[in-house]
Amino acid sequence: MSGGDQEHRGTIFVDDAVVLSQEEYPGQQYVTRLHAPRCAASALPGSFAHVCCDPAVPMRRPLSIMRASAEEGWIELLYKVIGDGLRHLSSRRSGDSVSIIGPIGNPFVASRKKSRPMLIGGGVGIPPMIFLAERMAADDGAAKQPLVLMGSELPFPFQPEKSALPVTGPGKQVNQGMPLMESIGVASRLASLSGFSGCYKGFVTELARACLQAMSTEELAEVEIFACGPEPMLAASASLARDFDLACQICLEEFMACAVGGCAGCTVEIQTENGPAMKRVCVDGPVFDARSIYAA
Ligand SMILES: Cc1cc2nc3c(=O)[nH]c(=O)nc-3n(C[C@H](O)[C@H](O)[C@H](O)COP(=O)(O)OP(=O)(O)OC[C@H]3O[C@@H](n4cnc5c(N)ncnc54)[C@H](O)[C@@H]3O)c2cc1C
Numbered sequence: 001m002s003g004g005d006q007e008h009r010g011t012i013f014v015d016d017a018v019v020l021s022q023e024e025y026p027g028q029q030y031v032t033r034l035h036a037p038r039c040a041a042s043a044l045p046g047s048f049a050h051v052c053c054d055p056a057v058p059m060r061r062p063l064s065i066m067r068a069s070a071e072e073g074w075i076e077l078l079y080k081v082i083g084d085g086l087r088h089l090s091s092r093r094s095g096d097s098v099s100i101i102g103p104i105g106n107p108f109v110a111s112r113k114k115s116r117p118m119l120i121g122g123g124v125g126i127p128p129m130i131f132l133a134e135r136m137a138a139d140d141g142a143a144k145q146p147l148v149l150m151g152s153e154l155p156f157p158f159q160p161e162k163s164a165l166p167v168t169g170p171g172k173q174v175n176q177g178m179p180l181m182e183s184i185g186v187a188s189r190l191a192s193l194s195g196f197s198g199c200y201k202g203f204v205t206e207l208a209r210a211c212l213q214a215m216s217t218e219e220l221a222e223v224e225i226f227a228c229g230p231e232p233m234l235a236a237s238a239s240l241a242r243d244f245d246l247a248c249q250i251c252l253e254e255f256m257a258c259a260v261g262g263c264a265g266c267t268v269e270i271q272t273e274n275g276p277a278m279k280r281v282c283v284d285g286p287v288f289d290a291r292s293i294y295a296a
Pocket residue numbers: 048059060061062063064065078079080081082083084085086087124125127252253254255256286
């Protein structure tokens with residue numbers, strides 16, 4: 001067993017979680033809340049759960065943890081049905097039992113020195129950004145002013161609302177945000193090519209660029225980027241970070257089998273100081289320094 005696996009011993013649990021709620025949003029998107037106290041107590045932004053969608057469906061499905069309450073013992077997952085597994089999960093109702101393994105993976109690590117973190121989430125990459133923003137607001141309060149930018153071509157899996165928190169760069173017409181973020185004092189803005197009212201028309205990374213371009217040199221020095229989403233969005237985030245000389249952490253959503261470090265089914269090549277190395281996304285990630293994945 002490698003060092004990575006040792007680190008996770010005693011912190012990854014197999015639990016029979018109980019469905020507390022299952023909400024459906026357009027485009028076969030669902031938010032489910034599960035009673036899973038041990039997972040909730042150890043989950044960190046970037047952690048994921050490996051979920052048995054139905055005993056009859058082979059293989060668990062990896063899903064990022066979107067929110068967790070250690071006090072109330074629940075975790076929330078946001079997922080979009082692609083095929084058979086998540087379709088079964090979406091049919092679970094309150095009171096049903098769902099086996100989960102988690103929390104798995106190394107989380108995002110925010111710098112104490114940077115006061116303007118920029119969180120970029122695309123599609124089913126939005127969940128870890130919500131978790132990270134909530135933790136930043138709870139742990140760092142006024143010391144950090146996170147900005148959450150979310151992109152989706154489907155209607156967002158929440159009801160967007162006009163934001164009262166100002167964001168410089170994209171223009172006044174880009175005014176829709178996420179009510180949950182607004183309620184904790186975190187500014188958010190939305191991007192889509194689908195023409196949703198009040199959203200930036202374009203890719204979420206273009207929205208991010210507009211925000212960065214509007215910042216002063218002093219403000220830019222306070223920014224670090226965190227991103228999760230489809231691969232082209234992660235590549236664009238890494239390129240944005242390079243252009244503005246910013247640190248950037250990305251969360252990969254690779255295909256996975258065991259998700260606990262045993263099968264090497266999720267390995268990716270990363271660049272280290274000693275040259276290329278193979279790393280398992282499940283236990284060595286899923287969060288990596290963008291420069292180690294996307295070399296200049
Ligand atoms: C660390 C991590 C976090 C993720 N977080 C989320 C999330 O928060 N919300 C969300 O909607 N999706 C997330 N995904 C992607 C999600 O796991 C896949 O979309 C899901 O497994 C598809 O299952 P399905 O039953 O709907 O589709 P199926 O087509 O039935 O899946 C078939 C097989 O392919 C695998 N598979 C298909 N697409 C993917 C994929 N993109 N990544 C990994 N395996 C895949 C499945 O595990 C399964 O074995 C995450 C993936 C990873 C690795």
